[in-house]
Amino acid sequence: MIETRHIQEHDANSTVKHYWAYPDRILPCTKDAGTCAYLDSVYHSHEISMLYTFILWAVLGGVLVFMLSLRYGKSVARSSDIKTPLRRGLDSLGSLGRRWMLSEAPGRRILGRVTLLQVTVLSALLGYLLIFSLVGVTYKTWIVPTKNHPGLKTIRTGFGGWGDRVGALAYALTPLTIALCSRESVLSLITGIPYQHFNFLHRWTGRVIFVQSFLHTLVWTLVEGRFYQPQPETYTTFIKQKYIVWGIVAQIMITFLYVFSTSWAIRLTGYEFFKKTHALIGILYLGACWAHWDKLACWMIASLIIVLADFGVRFLRTALLHVGYRKGKPGLGFHNAIATVQHYGDDEDSVVRVDFDFKHSAWKPGQHFYLCFPALNIWQSHPFTPSSLPIGRSDIQHHTYLIRERSGITAKLAQLAKATGGDSCTTSVILTGPYGGSPSEEAAASNLLAIAGGTGVTSVLPTVQDIFTVAQTGTRAVDFVWIVRKIQDLSWITPELTELKSWMSTGKADGLRLRIFVTRETAPPESSTSSTSSVSGKGEGCCSKRANGEKNGVVVTSSSDLTAAQNNFSITYLGGRHPSIKDIVSDFSERTNICGGRSQVIGAGPTEIGTVLRSAVANENHTSKVWQGDESGIMALEWDCRS
Structure with missing residues (x-):
């Protein structure tokens, strides 16, 4: 026809x-x-x-x-x-x-x-x-x-x-x-x-x-x-x-x-x-x-x-990761990773931490893997960004993931962790990857602003750590801002936060400011005698030793190791409000005007934060200054909302 x-x-x-x-x-x-x-x-x-x-x-x-x-x-x-x-x-x-x-x-x-x-x-x-x-x-x-x-x-x-x-x-x-x-x-x-x-x-x-x-x-x-x-x-x-x-x-x-x-x-x-x-x-x-x-x-x-x-x-990528083709694997065959699973928080703020070691090559900070938990559902895999820093020359890589409980597989994973009564349990993991780009590929940027909301810290934390573990020269301003709901959320990454604070005190992380904003809590009564109101110190130098808080917030010191007062470290309780992303970006921009050099902004978390952050970064780009050789206003942005 x-x-x-x-x-x-x-x-x-x-x-x-x-x-x-x-x-x-x-x-x-x-x-x-x-x-x-x-x-x-x-x-x-x-x-x-x-x-x-x-x-x-x-x-x-x-x-x-x-x-x-x-x-x-x-x-x-x-x-x-x-x-x-x-x-x-x-x-x-x-x-x-x-x-x-x-x-x-x-x-x-x-x-x-x-x-x-x-x-x-x-x-x-x-x-x-x-x-x-x-x-x-x-x-x-x-x-x-x-x-x-x-x-x-x-x-x-x-x-x-x-x-x-x-x-x-x-x-x-x-x-x-x-x-x-x-x-x-x-x-x-x-x-x-x-x-x-x-x-x-x-x-x-x-x-x-x-x-x-x-x-x-x-x-x-x-x-x-x-x-x-x-x-x-x-x-x-x-x-x-x-x-x-x-x-x-x-x-x-x-x-x-x-x-x-x-x-x-x-x-x-x-x-x-x-x-x-x-x-x-x-x-x-x-x-x-x-x-x-x-x-x-x-x-x-x-x-x-x-x-x-x-x-x-x-x-093919999944097979190469899990079949014993690499020297040191226990013979041919498919080998799962065995992960420990721990639960944090309550029903309103429920998060699962997954840790495991696996033999494969290093990924780049900020990249993500697709994880499948065959004991829960063999037919599902979901993208998650490891919050652990890859070790370049090691065959054994440590993976850490923070997974917020939603519905489906994440709810099953949380129930598995809750069933142990607070103790860690184990489950098998199949991973595919890595995927995505890495913020560290922007090698020409000497200043970094990393903003994370909730479990979005998994995407930005490795990049911050990588800056201070790789030998680099030149003046650097690094602001790490983490926005959480409750102060107890800091326990998700206790080892990593403790390590960062140790680097700051010993000078290994010179130029780093670590700022934590707690949105749903006010300052605890027992810390009222040591709390102070603080206005964000704009335009401070790269290696400033003064801790900065948020406008109208309360910066609280504590006797615990995790929340103890320290130079360039602050915890700000906002009591039901959210921090001003525009002010955070503006403060970082003024700080980098003193330090000089290119700037990069990375972030992860709720899409609402990403919306405001994009607008703030756009306003800080000045084309005429860049052409004249002033790089302090250049801000590349990489935002990850998967977390």
Whole structure:
């Protein structure tokens, strides 16, 4: 049926013209003038549609090449301390981008918590698709007689060509959508951007494909079911064709993917249902699209290659970690890590600490692993960032994770820890990774502001520790800010906090300020005699020995080792309030004005903190100063909200 479409008929004088991804055309046209003009527009529109899909990928390829070149240029420029025009230009460009594009975009209820940069990229893509969906379409209608039905008229328009156009663009967009959700991301290798930052574009390109496929289906339903005559014979013949049946199957599947990826559907059915059905139905959708129009199978083949490569590399990485291929493992076979699990807090503030040692290479501070607890559920794995510092030259790495109790697997893990009555218990762990980028890769930054909310401390603590364990020179200002609900939350990382305080007292962590804010408690009565109100000391030097508190807060000293008063260490009770992130960033900026050098901001925790922090960091970027060689205002931001 496909080969004989478009009312074409062979005769003795006919020739065949081949078209890529479309049925051959029979020339010359022997039908009426209206039908022949319609066929001219259909085939011309198809050629333009194919051109536009190739242009789309040429533009995407050009953008990736540009980002790779920019990434390489930055690394070369910063390999020297000399402030060349290239380095100043790249730094100025980065500062300008952060000032205007780092803040959160409006429309949070629709778009979510995303930056202006992400929305700008999406808008550019949508603009391309909108323009090239409309350009080159024949906006004309031909009313022609219907064969063997003298009293009926058939309507032929450019509507069908436009429907094919949006369908072709949906096919071409599919490999990009798949690449944007891959954990083993080629895009991350090229751009250096961690894979999780592409999730926003994946969701919206998927929605665009759903709209395009819906419009494609609607167009041809109207054309075959209303415009072409006679009816219902024409539509009945059309709907029974094999490629149309597969098109209907594909439309049902993309509708399922869209509906069950909405936030209300995920809340209703659970994240694990979404995760597994999304992967399964997504693969079946690719097969249905291939069967619907195999002449454009190249896009589906590319998509399947990306999917299979992603799952294959995941499996390989897990196998390499757990199968005894490394010297010193107890023979071949799959070996789980054995972790100790401890519970902290109460039902309102319940956190589980997981510790284990495992034989593998070191990761980079700030990277995360996917953990599976087979004793609880073999089919689930979730991303967690280790709060422990990797040891570069050691084969045995220690992992520490802080996991807040939610629902699902984290609730089961907490119940397992609670069942021991406060003592630690053990469970097996399967891990895959590491994934994501590392803040330490911003080697040119000499000053660091690390802000953590709750269990987000797992992401920033290793970076702070790494700064003072790696031999580095130059003036440095490091502010470590941890926002917790209750003072008892400090017990989550007692060994690590004790070590940091020891480094501060011995001078190993010179330039470090450690500030803890307790949001839900006021100063305990027994410490009232030793508590003082303190205003944040703005503009202090890098190695200032004065502890700083928050405005209107109470800085409390204690006799315990963990909360004992110490230079550059403070605990501020806010009694139901939250600290001013803007003031924290401003204070750090003034401090680095004295120290000099580039600054970097990292953080993890609730998304509300990330929203305010992005805006504060954006305001501290001054492009003109950067071009003039003043690097004190450069602040790169890396925010992790998984915790």
